[in-house]
Amino acid sequence: MEKFFKLKEHGTNVRTEVIAGVTTFFAMAYIIFVNPTYLSEAGMDFTAVMVATCLSAAIGTLLTAFIANVPFAQAPGMGLNAFFTYTLCFSMGYTWQQGLTIVLISGILFLVVTVSPLRSKIIASIPVCLKDAISVGIGLFIAFIGLLNAGIVKCIGPDPSSYTDMGAITKGSALLAIIGLLITGILIAHKVKAAIFIGIIATTIIGIPMGITVMPESMTMSNIGNISMTAFQLDFGGVMSMGVLPLITAVVSFFIVDCFDTVGTLLGTAGNAGMLDKDGNLPGGDRALIADAIATCVGACLGTSTVTTFVESSTGIQEGGRTGLASVVTGLLFLLCVLLAPIAGIVPGAATAPALIIVGVYMMMGAVKINWGDFETALPCFLTISMMPFAYSISDGIGFGFISYAVIKVCRGKAKEVPVLVYILSAIFIAMYILDAQI
Numbered sequence: 001m002e003k004f005f006k007l008k009e010h011g012t013n014v015r016t017e018v019i020a021g022v023t024t025f026f027a028m029a030y031i032i033f034v035n036p037t038y039l040s041e042a043g044m045d046f047t048a049v050m051v052a053t054c055l056s057a058a059i060g061t062l063l064t065a066f067i068a069n070v071p072f073a074q075a076p077g078m079g080l081n082a083f084f085t086y087t088l089c090f091s092m093g094y095t096w097q098q099g100l101t102i103v104l105i106s107g108i109l110f111l112v113v114t115v116s117p118l119r120s121k122i123i124a125s126i127p128v129c130l131k132d133a134i135s136v137g138i139g140l141f142i143a144f145i146g147l148l149n150a151g152i153v154k155c156i157g158p159d160p161s162s163y164t165d166m167g168a169i170t171k172g173s174a175l176l177a178i179i180g181l182l183i184t185g186i187l188i189a190h191k192v193k194a195a196i197f198i199g200i201i202a203t204t205i206i207g208i209p210m211g212i213t214v215m216p217e218s219m220t221m222s223n224i225g226n227i228s229m230t231a232f233q234l235d236f237g238g239v240m241s242m243g244v245l246p247l248i249t250a251v252v253s254f255f256i257v258d259c260f261d262t263v264g265t266l267l268g269t270a271g272n273a274g275m276l277d278k279d280g281n282l283p284g285g286d287r288a289l290i291a292d293a294i295a296t297c298v299g300a301c302l303g304t305s306t307v308t309t310f311v312e313s314s315t316g317i318q319e320g321g322r323t324g325l326a327s328v329v330t331g332l333l334f335l336l337c338v339l340l341a342p343i344a345g346i347v348p349g350a351a352t353a354p355a356l357i358i359v360g361v362y363m364m365m366g367a368v369k370i371n372w373g374d375f376e377t378a379l380p381c382f383l384t385i386s387m388m389p390f391a392y393s394i395s396d397g398i399g400f401g402f403i404s405y406a407v408i409k410v411c412r413g414k415a416k417e418v419p420v421l422v423y424i425l426s427a428i429f430i431a432m433y434i435l436d437a438q439i
Contacts, residue, residue, distance in 0.1 A: 001325060005069060010322040017071070018290060018320025023197045023328025024073050026351045029344035030149070031057070038081040039305060042089040042096040049225040052302040054338045055227075060295025060307045061331035065324030066275055068287035069170035070275075071317055072266065073330040075296050079393060080257060090414025092145045092246055097235040100300045102247070104234065106254035107296030114289040115260070123281055124419035130368045130401045131267050131280050133381035134290035137388035137397045138268035142311045144389040146356030149349035150177030160311035173350040176203060176212050177377035181354040188358065190263060196319050196355045212350055216342035224338065230303025242258040249435040255305055256432050260395035262292045262309045268394075269314040272363045275322065311318070311394070315355045318362060380405035 036049035053076055060074030076118060087383030088099045109283045113119060114368075120192055126134075147153045151174040184199030192198065239247055270282040277283055292309055299307040316326050337344050367385075372378045384401030388394055409418045 007323060007325040012322045012344065014322055014325065015326035016320040019090070019104050019194050019197050020064045020071060020316035020319040022070070022199065022316075022333065023319045023426075024310075024313050024316030024321070024326065025330045025333040025344075026197075026200050026347050027315040027355055028073060028075055028310045029337075029347060030349055030352070031078070031310075032076070032334075032341055033127075035076045035081050035304060038085050039236065039439070040098070042085045042099065043276060044096050044228050044303065045229040047223045048228070048230040048303055050341060051224055051227040052230055052299065052304040052340055054334050054341065055438075056295060056299035056302050056304050057300050058334040058338075059163045060291065061334060063289055063291035064309070065327035065331060066232055067296060068284040069293045069324040070270075070282065070284045071321035071323060071326035072269075072288060072309050072313040073316070073327055074292060074307050074309050075334070076304045077258070077261065077306055077310075080254065081304075082304040083253070083257075085115040088250055090248065093223050093242060094250075095235065097233050098238045099305075100230075100303065101234045101236055101239050103252045103306050104297055104300035105239070106251045107253065107293055107300055108251040109255050110258055110296060111290070111293035113255075113261045114286070114293045118280075119289050121285045121421055122259075122425070123267065123285060124279070125419040125425070126267065126280075126398075127405060127422070128261075128280055129370055129381055130384055130398075130405060131271060131276075132366045133384035133401060134264050134273045134398065135268040135363055135366040135393075136370075136381075137385040138311055138314070138394060139272070139360040139366070140385060141352045141360075141392075141394060141397075142356045142363075143313060143360025145393075146360065147312075148177075149356070150174055150353035151350070152177060152353075172210075172276050173212055173348065174212055176207050176348070177350040179203065179206060179352055181357055184354045184358055194250075194319060196315055196358060198349050199354055199358075199414065201349065203354060204347050207348055207351060209222040212348050213346065214348075216345060217397040218342060224330060226304065228343050232301055234301070235304065245435075249432075252428075252432055253436060256399075256428065257393070257395045258292065258296060258308050259289075259308050260398045261393075262289060264388075265311050265313070265392040266310045269311065269317055272314070273317045273322075273367055304336065307322060312352075312356065314359045314363070315352075318359050318408050336367065374435050376408050379408060399426075399433075404428060427429075 035053045036046045039049045040046040057075035180203030187195035266285045296305040370381050378400045384397045387400045388397035406426045
């Protein structure tokens with residue numbers, strides 16, 4: 001393990017990596033149950049999607065570990081699964097089989113981009129100030145996810161992008177999450193090692209007498225063979241049924257969101273942890289993009305929506321995870337859940353929510369690096385930071401940051417300061433927004 005993952009070189013050890021991997025798994029295990037809930041509404045078999053979710057998460061995370069040697073985990077992305085069901089299938093009229101085919105096409109497009117020289121140029125083209133803003137924005141975003149998962153804030157509408165309001169914080173999950181937040185915060189203040197992991201376990205235990213932590217009746221998943229109901233159920237012949245423009249819109253939307261969610265997560269999280277090199281790039285980050293693209297293709301073939309790099313990986317990184325060994329642990333736990341999925345469900349969202357909020361606190365530190373006195377920098381950075389939680393999308397934050405950065409520089413007569421790729425990507429974002437408006 002030392003030879004392959006270079007633990008000493010990264011200032012870590014096996015114990016730290018294992019704890020980091022387990023912490024990341026607990027923080028994102030909710031996707032095992034939430035993803036099938038969304039996709040089953042489109043007519044897909046719940047158990048089949050659950051198995052596909054576990055397998056695609058395991059494969060994607062292990063690919064990240066062995067291809068890129070970075071501590072990031074993958075799984076079918078929230079937001080992308082909602083887009084699959086409510087926009088692709090319900091609004092646009094595609095069947096779920098055609099939807100999986102569209103996801104596969106977008107994954108292939110992503111893979112083509114990532115194996116080309118364009119992959120490193122995309123990351124390198126992001127201005128330094130926006131890289132700092134991405135880190136802060138992701139911090140707010142994952143803290144918002146934690147508040148939602150805990151019920152401390154609640155949605156006034158059908159999805160997380162709806163307006164929110166304060167939840168009932170003196171009882172139930174919200175109260176448990178607040179207790180867990182205080183426990184974890186006190187442990188961190190006392191510089192206790194593995195404080196986030198200990199906080200998750202302690203909060204889970206406290207949740208038992210409160211009735212929030214519920215032990216499953218069965219520890220095994222039944223009907224694993226159901227995956228045959230979604231695996232390779234692709235419909236290439238039917239994707240043109242709605243016309244060329246809707247197909248292009250859907251493919252580009254999945255590609256843009258997957259690509260920039262991943263780029264944003266890698267740069268934002270790694271930047272906060274001091275994992276970027278002198279040029280502001282993540283060593284192995286380009287290979288992590290390749291792993292993500294392959295995972296999306298595999299996920300579509302198994303029967304799930306787009307697989308992407310999870311921002312919850314930041315919880316494990318905060319615990320000290322620095323290499324792919326942490327990802328191996330997370331990936332193996334997802335693989336184990338193919339047989340023992342109910343075990344992952346023991347840890348309630350209220351127990352992992354404090355971890356997300358705490359990491360959000362850490363990632364806010366990047367805000368001091370931004371020159372708020374220069375409005376040419378301040379406006380794009382503010383839009384990048386604010387749009388991530390407000391629009392519930394990392395890619396939208398990056399899109400608004402790119403567009404505003406390019407426009408304000410041009411209007412100030414500083415067009416040459418903007419990398420050419422920023423102009424190109426800004427134009428792509430604008431085109432995507434226009435196309436999405438036609439749906």
